Amino acid sequence: MSAEGLPPPDVVLDCLGRPCPVPVVELARAAQRLPAGTVVEVVSDDPAARADVPAFCRMRGHAYLGEAARDVGTGLRVRVA
Amino acid sequence: MPHAAPAAGPAPVLLDAAAGVPMGPQARAALLAALDDGWADPARLHGAGRRARQLLDGAREALADGLGVRPDELVLAPGGCAAARWAVQGTRLARRRAGPRVVHSAVEHSCVLHAVGDDGTAVPVDRLGRVDPAAFAAALEGGAALACLTAGSHEVGTRQPVAEVAGACAAAGVPLHVDAAQAVPREPVPAGWSLLTADARTWGGPASVGLLAVRTGTRWRSPLPGTAREEGVDLPAVLAAAVGLQAAQALGPAEAARQRGLVDRVRARVAAEVPDVEVVGDPVDRLPHVVTFSCLYAEGEALLTALDRRGFRVSSGSSCTADTLEPSHVLVAMGVLTHGNVRVSVHAGTTADDVDRFLAVLPDAVAEVRRAAGVEGL
Numbered sequence: 001m002s003a004e005g006l007p008p009p010d011v012v013l014d015c016l017g018r019p020c021p022v023p024v025v026e027l028a029r030a031a032q033r034l035p036a037g038t039v040v041e042v043v044s045d046d047p048a049a050r051a052d053v054p055a056f057c058r059m060r061g062h063a064y065l066g067e068a069a070r071d072v073g074t075g076l077r078v079r080v081a
Numbered sequence: 082m083p084h085a086a087p088a089a090g091p092a093p094v095l096l097d098a099a100a101g102v103p104m105g106p107q108a109r110a111a112l113l114a115a116l117d118d119g120w121a122d123p124a125r126l127h128g129a130g131r132r133a134r135q136l137l138d139g140a141r142e143a144l145a146d147g148l149g150v151r152p153d154e155l156v157l158a159p160g161g162c163a164a165a166r167w168a169v170q171g172t173r174l175a176r177r178r179a180g181p182r183v184v185h186s187a188v189e190h191s192c193v194l195h196a197v198g199d200d201g202t203a204v205p206v207d208r209l210g211r212v213d214p215a216a217f218a219a220a221l222e223g224g225a226a227l228a229c230l231t232a233g234s235h236e237v238g239t240r241q242p243v244a245e246v247a248g249a250c251a252a253a254g255v256p257l258h259v260d261a262a263q264a265v266p267r268e269p270v271p272a273g274w275s276l277l278t279a280d281a282r283t284w285g286g287p288a289s290v291g292l293l294a295v296r297t298g299t300r301w302r303s304p305l306p307g308t309a310r311e312e313g314v315d316l317p318a319v320l321a322a323a324v325g326l327q328a329a330q331a332l333g334p335a336e337a338a339r340q341r342g343l344v345d346r347v348r349a350r351v352a353a354e355v356p357d358v359e360v361v362g363d364p365v366d367r368l369p370h371v372v373t374f375s376c377l378y379a380e381g382e383a384l385l386t387a388l389d390r391r392g393f394r395v396s397s398g399s400s401c402t403a404d405t406l407e408p409s410h411v412l413v414a415m416g417v418l419t420h421g422n423v424r425v426s427v428h429a430g431t432t433a434d435d436v437d438r439f440l441a442v443l444p445d446a447v448a449e450v451r452r453a454a455g456v457e458g459l
Contacts, residue, residue, distance in 0.1 A: 019401060020408070021420040021456075025378050028459040048400040048408040048419045055418040059359060059377065 161280025164291030238371030247273025
């Protein structure tokens with residue numbers, strides 16, 4: 001999915017070089033403190049994050065918005081519940 | 082080489098039966114006897130050779146019988162992975178005009194995926210890990226050399242709609258290969274396949290024996306050079322595989338039902354007693370012996386280590402536990418969590434007490450891993 005049509009991120013979490021479950025843990029921490037509706041982008045180069053961020057959103061009721069291309073890794077955009 | 086002191090406490094419990102189980106007493110006895118009695122080349126015409134031929138014919142008959150095929154439909158391969166590879170390669174060789182494309186589910190074993198290579202079309206699975214027969218049928222349009230569908234995978238155990246997909250393959254004129262490595266010897270495989278593969282290691286046979294059944298009338302050619310149909314047949318190992326299969330199948334449906342009950346218990350208690358866990362796969366329409374679940378925020382490798390320290394040997398589909406550092410393609414295809422993954426598979430030697438003791442230590446092991454990572458209360 002391209003970044004086109006995705007809402008811009010309010011917060012970017014740089015998880016480059018950090019293996020799963022770190023990107024999901026960082027997203028969970030951010031989701032705890034951020035108001036509902038905030039758009040968060042998790043930037044990760046771990047292949048597991050592309051599977052785990054959407055799965056985490058499904059389990060926790062956050063809205064997974066899609067992937068945005070980055071120079072390094074992938075931006076995984078989420079609207080926190 | 083220095084020897085480690087024997088560990089104190091109860092013997093470790095194997096809950097990774099999908100990868101293979103230790104050899105049982107009957108298979109072991111057959112193996113040892115065959116080292117003396119069946120060492121010769123069955124192609125030789127002297128007494129020892131004729132004896133080896135006799136033993137090989139008997140073992141082939143027993144293995145064929147175990148799979149429900151004729152002896153001349155059975156090809157002995159040097160391992161389960163080789164059997165799956167030969168199924169793919171041999172069908173492509175014999176069906177060159179159909180082109181190299183192979184249609185397969187997204188949750189096939191990596192042995193199958195590696196054999197298929199780049200000329201494959203993966204049919205997606207749902208959240209339970211099952212293909213949609215209509216989507217599979219649609220993927221067959223335009224023709225294919227072969228279709229591959231596991232009866233149920235070693236990772237998730239969800240049964241695949243083999244009969245429906247076999248119908249679609251027959252209608253499209255495409256042979257179907259069913260990977261039955263986990264179904265055999267626990268349950269019958271639905272009819273309709275053209276090629277079927279199994280792995281002796283999963284029933285306590287040697288790792289050097291894989292079975293490929295090719296139904297009469299199926300276009301298949303051995304991928305071996307020259308005119309050889311088989312190669313490197315290890316007769317003592319084949320005898321042990323045959324005796325092991327008979328022993329495993331003699332336990333019958335009652336043993337499959339017992340294993341199903343053990344897995345039911347794991348599924349229910351893990352979901353109830355481990356916080357932030359997702360037990361995945363079909364809870365009912367599944368192979369008897371496999372269950373996998375993922376623990377949020379936990380690292381798979383740390384979980385395996387924490388459980389191993391407590392005396393339980395399990396497996397994981399998390400990327401940190403894989404040689405490739407890629408997460409399990411099965412879990413990814415299902416859209417479920419890949420980190421913190423634990424795979425439990427039981428066998429005839431697994432007792433209810435083993436499972437209960439595992440379930441008793443599991444919540445603490447998960448909590449320990451989460452505590453060490455500082456992710457509690459998220």
